Amino acid sequence: MNDVSERTRIKSERYESGVIPYKKMGYWDADYSVKETDVLVLFRITPQPGVDPIEAAAAVAGESSTATWTVVWTDLLTACDIYRAKAYFVEQVPNSTNEFFSFIAYECDLFEEASIANLTASIIGNVFGFKAVKALRLEDMRLPYGYLKTFLGPATGVIVERERLDIFGRPLLGATVKPKLGLSGKNYGRVVYEGLRGGLDFLKDDENINSQPFMRWRERYLYVIEGVNKAAAKTGTVKGSYLNVTAATMEEMYERAEFAREVGSVIIMIDLIIGYTAIQSISYWARKNDLILHLHRAGHSTYTRQKNHGVNFRVICKWMRMAGVDHIHAGTVVGKLEGDPNAVKGFYDTLLLPVLKENRNLGIFFDMDWASLRKCLPVASGGIHCGQMHQLVQLLGEDVVLQFGGGTIGHPDGIQAGATANRVALESMILARNEGRNYVEEGPEILKAASKDCRPLQVALDLWKAITFNYASTDTLDYEATPTKSAS
Amino acid sequence: MIRIQQGSFSLLADLTDDQIRKQIEYSIKKGFAVGIEWTDDPHPRNSYWEMWGLPLFNVPDAATILYEINEARKAHPNVYIKINAFNNTRGIESTGLSFIVQRPSFEPGFYLVRQEGRGRHIVYTLQSYAVQASAEGSRY
Numbered sequence: 109m110n111d112v113s114e115r116t117r118i119k120s121e122r123y124e125s126g127v128i129p130y131k132k133m134g135y136w137d138a139d140y141s142v143k144e145t146d147v148l149v150l151f152r153i154t155p156q157p158g159v160d161p162i163e164a165a166a167a168v169a170g171e172s173s174t175a176t177w178t179v180v181w182t183d184l185l186t187a188c189d190i191y192r193a194k195a196y197f198v199e200q201v202p203n204s205t206n207e208f209f210s211f212i213a214y215e216c217d218l219f220e221e222a223s224i225a226n227l228t229a230s231i232i233g234n235v236f237g238f239k240a241v242k243a244l245r246l247e248d249m250r251l252p253y254g255y256l257k258t259f260l261g262p263a264t265g266v267i268v269e270r271e272r273l274d275i276f277g278r279p280l281l282g283a284t285v286k287p288k289l290g291l292s293g294k295n296y297g298r299v300v301y302e303g304l305r306g307g308l309d310f311l312k313d314d315e316n317i318n319s320q321p322f323m324r325w326r327e328r329y330l331y332v333i334e335g336v337n338k339a340a341a342k343t344g345t346v347k348g349s350y351l352n353v354t355a356a357t358m359e360e361m362y363e364r365a366e367f368a369r370e371v372g373s374v375i376i377m378i379d380l381i382i383g384y385t386a387i388q389s390i391s392y393w394a395r396k397n398d399l400i401l402h403l404h405r406a407g408h409s410t411y412t413r414q415k416n417h418g419v420n421f422r423v424i425c426k427w428m429r430m431a432g433v434d435h436i437h438a439g440t441v442v443g444k445l446e447g448d449p450n451a452v453k454g455f456y457d458t459l460l461l462p463v464l465k466e467n468r469n470l471g472i473f474f475d476m477d478w479a480s481l482r483k484c485l486p487v488a489s490g491g492i493h494c495g496q497m498h499q500l501v502q503l504l505g506e507d508v509v510l511q512f513g514g515g516t517i518g519h520p521d522g523i524q525a526g527a528t529a530n531r532v533a534l535e536s537m538i539l540a541r542n543e544g545r546n547y548v549e550e551g552p553e554i555l556k557a558a559s560k561d562c563r564p565l566q567v568a569l570d571l572w573k574a575i576t577f578n579y580a581s582t583d584t585l586d587y588e589a590t591p592t593k594s595a596s
Numbered sequence: 597m598i599r600i601q602q603g604s605f606s607l608l609a610d611l612t613d614d615q616i617r618k619q620i621e622y623s624i625k626k627g628f629a630v631g632i633e634w635t636d637d638p639h640p641r642n643s644y645w646e647m648w649g650l651p652l653f654n655v656p657d658a659a660t661i662l663y664e665i666n667e668a669r670k671a672h673p674n675v676y677i678k679i680n681a682f683n684n685t686r687g688i689e690s691t692g693l694s695f696i697v698q699r700p701s702f703e704p705g706f707y708l709v710r711q712e713g714r715g716r717h718i719v720y721t722l723q724s725y726a727v728q729a730s731a732e733g734s735r736y
Contacts, residue, residue: 267687267688270690270691271690274602274640274643275604276604276680276691277681277693330717334718334720337720338708340640341705341706341722342706343600343601344598344601344640344705345600346641371717462686532607532608535604535605535607535608536608538604539604539615539619542693543619543622544622561609562607
């Protein structure tokens with residue numbers, strides 16, 4: 109009697125049960141007019157052989173918003189036309205045959221306010237394992253003004269950090285304690301003291317120094333703070349050392365952060381691998397407690413480096429500025445780690461500018477107003493030394509922390525000498541730049557002249573003069589005006 | 597005796613007036629307003645040095661600013677004097693360049709007072725020999 113198969117079925121081509129192409133399900137709309145409030149996303153899609161690029165784009169739009177693999181009638185209980193993401197433009201990537209840039213618009217109400225976790229669960233969720241695409245890369249996002257206003261952004265930001273440290277008109281200087289692992293707390297604090305005493309502004313825990321058997325975290329914090337204060341007295345300046353509070357649980361991270369505050373640190377540090385929710389939590393904590401928050405991007409290369417799959421680092425920069433970190437490692441160009449010059453410039457602009465303008469030569473695909481979120485200070489770390497100072501100032505500008513680890517601690521006359529060499533090289537380069545000299549061309553002479561009054565600089569220049577890392581980058585731009593090569 | 601490392605050029609030899617003029621010209625070109633400040637209490641967390649008049653907004657020639665620096669030096673020959681160049685661009689609205697243009701002839705520096713707290717916790721207080729020794733106006 110009650111056999112449901114006998115009931116009247118939905119009379120609509122769109123909602124007949126079965127599988128129809130995504131582009132026919134409403135996930136492709138070439139005439140879509142983008143709203144100011146939409147979240148816009150650019151994916152690089154490599155469709156499976158034989159799959160139409162527009163269908164692939166529609167499928168990505170579908171899978172990252174409302175769709176599942178088959179038609180469901182329950183869509184009709186919702187204002188589903190609004191909630192469907194719409195792929196609206198597809199173009200072939202320059203110099204490629206099988207990669208396509210696909211622009212997709214998402215209704216802002218698809219995302220919870222102030223939650224990176226929720227945003228990323230859609231945008232880089234299931235869709236990245238989707239079989240219809242061979243590879244998929246999230247290249248850029250345009251976050252709308254109203255949505256950005258729900259995020260607090262960096263608690264301190266570049267301007268306030270400078271005011272607290274009393275450092276203006278020059279890059280900040282730092283170094284990472286080496287060896288990264290194995291030092292006792294007392295020896296570790298020695299490295300911190302020597303570096304700061306010689307003229308650095310910051311020292312830094314490395315990403316994997318947490319609380320190991322050779323040095324538990326309390327031991328480290330106490331000795332580091334002794335070094336920081338002693339160096340402050342010897343130099344008459346504010347000094348800091350990034351205390352890494354990364355730990356297995358949020359509870360443990362809060363405990364370490366609170367101890368860092370108690371002992372008088374001006375800054376704490378986290379690793380990217382703690383996850384977006386933990387980053388937002390500790391960012392709120394840092395805001396409440398007046399500490400600067402440094403982020404080490406440990407783990408990012410597992411998904412940012414390959415050109416055809418993963419997430420472009422510029423998107424990570426956007427998410428981290430929204431999540432509210434004050435510092436983030438963003439590349440050196442001339443150092444030992446991956447980083448195409450124009451791409452790195454794009455990351456720095458993303459972190460520092462109040463308004464972004466589309467510029468494909470820098471890998472910036474959308475205009476975007478940052479809605480007054482504070483600026484996030486880029487950190488350049490990894491294989492840089494004082495002999496490159498003119499290039500560093502030219503490529504990375506003034507708002508950056510230049511971090512010389514080996515380039516400080518590896519100095520033959522000790523860590524203080526290494527630190528002094530870096531600071532003198534930097535000050536002489538900024539002085540020359542401000543005087544209007546062609547400091548890039550004259551860089552080596554400027555350094556040589558400065559080294560006449562500074563023996564540590566002379567020794568450093570002699571030691572590292574020939575060191576460059578000339579490898580082409582893996583993650584290159586598609587619109588570069590000039591060929592991609594390491595800059596040095 | 598130490599050399600206080602505050603400001604952008606403290607690890608270089610004291611700047612000559614000609615070098616100072618070039619930095620002022622740079623600041624003017626960037627649209628910064630140069631302010632002159634002096635103190636005999638150079639604690640790193642002393643945010644408010646005494647202002648030598650107002651920052652020199654809309655002063656297009658470096659000579660006027662150098663003249664004021666020299667007037668400040670004459671009035672306060674043995675204290676710290678620095679210039680702060682203010683950048684009022686939206687989104688910055690802070691100092692764009694800051695460096696010392698005069699130091700006292702002798703810089704005794706700072707020492708740490710260590711107060712033992714609970715456990716191994718030590719509270720550090722940074723104090724100035726000059727400030728401890730004398731009242732304002734007779735420290736250097």
